[in-house]
Amino acid sequence: MHEDSAGRPALRALARAKGLRIGVAVSAGPLQDDPVYRAIIGREFNVLTCENAMKFGPLRPSRDAFAFEEADAIVAFAEKHGMAVRGHTLVWHKQLPAWLAKEWRNGDAAVDVVRGHIHTVVDHYQGKVFAWDVVNEALDATGKWRNTPFLRAFGPDYVKMAFHWAHEADPAAKLFYNDFGADGLNRKSDAMYRLLEDLVRQGAPVHGVGLQMHVTQREPPDPPSVAANIGRFADLGLEVHITEMDVRLEAPVSKAELEDQARVYRHVLAVCLEAEHCDVFVVWGVTDRYSWLPQVFPGAAAPLLFDDEGKPKSAYYGVCAALR
Ligand code: G3I
Numbered sequence: 001m002h003e004d005s006a007g008r009p010a011l012r013a014l015a016r017a018k019g020l021r022i023g024v025a026v027s028a029g030p031l032q033d034d035p036v037y038r039a040i041i042g043r044e045f046n047v048l049t050c051e052n053a054m055k056f057g058p059l060r061p062s063r064d065a066f067a068f069e070e071a072d073a074i075v076a077f078a079e080k081h082g083m084a085v086r087g088h089t090l091v092w093h094k095q096l097p098a099w100l101a102k103e104w105r106n107g108d109a110a111v112d113v114v115r116g117h118i119h120t121v122v123d124h125y126q127g128k129v130f131a132w133d134v135v136n137e138a139l140d141a142t143g144k145w146r147n148t149p150f151l152r153a154f155g156p157d158y159v160k161m162a163f164h165w166a167h168e169a170d171p172a173a174k175l176f177y178n179d180f181g182a183d184g185l186n187r188k189s190d191a192m193y194r195l196l197e198d199l200v201r202q203g204a205p206v207h208g209v210g211l212q213m214h215v216t217q218r219e220p221p222d223p224p225s226v227a228a229n230i231g232r233f234a235d236l237g238l239e240v241h242i243t244e245m246d247v248r249l250e251a252p253v254s255k256a257e258l259e260d261q262a263r264v265y266r267h268v269l270a271v272c273l274e275a276e277h278c279d280v281f282v283v284w285g286v287t288d289r290y291s292w293l294p295q296v297f298p299g300a301a302a303p304l305l306f307d308d309e310g311k312p313k314s315a316y317y318g319v320c321a322a323l324r
Contacts, residue, residue, distance in 0.1 A: 143191025
């Protein structure tokens with residue numbers, strides 16, 4: 001049994017008892033250099049997502065090269081610790097390599113590049129990655145098609161094409177559509193539902209949706225609304241993963257806000273546990289020190305389960321409470 005220093009069962013043990021896999025987004029640098037970071041992951045989690053290492057840009061320094069080293073190191077750590085790996089992400093408009101820009105002009109070349117990328121990457125991780133975020137964030141805040149290079153080059157069918165290419169490379173992998181701001185019932189999740197309904201109707205090899213769950217303590221998700229949203233995707237025969245949860249606070253952080261944050265984690269995880277087909281729950285970072293949020297939202301603070309020094313926060317005990 002994985003236990004923490006006080007002999008308490010670790011999150012992964014509590015989660016397994018509930019048929020849930022609980023995971024974390026990981027970067028290769030701190031995994032290699034920070035023993036506190038590494039110890040928390042090895043003790044508490046049984047699913048890993050590469051925070052950046054499996055994205056198009058980090059994998060592809062040039063048209064003819066694949067840089068798998070960082071992602072391979074994370075996958076090797078996962079395998080050593082009996083953890084599953086979520087692949088993130090094959091098609092996304094961010095972190096694209098500069099060389100890709102000139103490929104878009106020629107439609108056939110662009111298809112070859114994107115199909116080749118998906119086939120090579122999914123093939124490389126066949127049997128090591130159990131679920132892929134095949135397409136990430138294809139919809140904008142209003143639920144319309146986000147104007148990305150993929151949309152401009154291939155039209156809306158790029159989503160279906162990407163799922164078919166991933167399925168060709170690894171028929172056993174579970175293939176997900178992943179997005180943010182669509183956690184409860186709203187205009188964007190309605191559009192996401194219509195997109196997935198369309199893909200399922202067309203027989204595309206899509207198996208689930210990822211709700212990223214990047215939320216704030218000030219405007220937390222509404223649990224019944226999240227439950228209804230998860231339920232309608234389950235009615236399409238799809239699994240739902242909570243793929244990137246963090247709960248943003250604003251510095252300076254009060255004890256009351258940390259308690260609020262713990263409640264947000266607990267309520268979302270409780271919805272996931274009560275749902276029929278929501279059995280993966282991933283938080284987007286190991287300790288507050290490594291969160292992406294302060295770089296993007298100045299003043300953002302303390303979004304994760306462990307503080308800067310790697311000590312469990314109220315949020316950690318909120319997750320434990322949901323699991324018990
Ligand atoms: O690796 C380079 C480094 O060589 C360079 O010196 C440095 C300074 O420019 O940049 C480094 O790359 C950064 C990368 O993180 C690795 O640290 C990128 O600039 C930076 O933009 C990138 O941010 C990531 C962001 O996605 C990219 O948009 C965050 O770490 C990551 O947490 C965030 O995660 C996304 C999910 O993939 C999708 N859902 C939303 C979520 C938050 O944006």
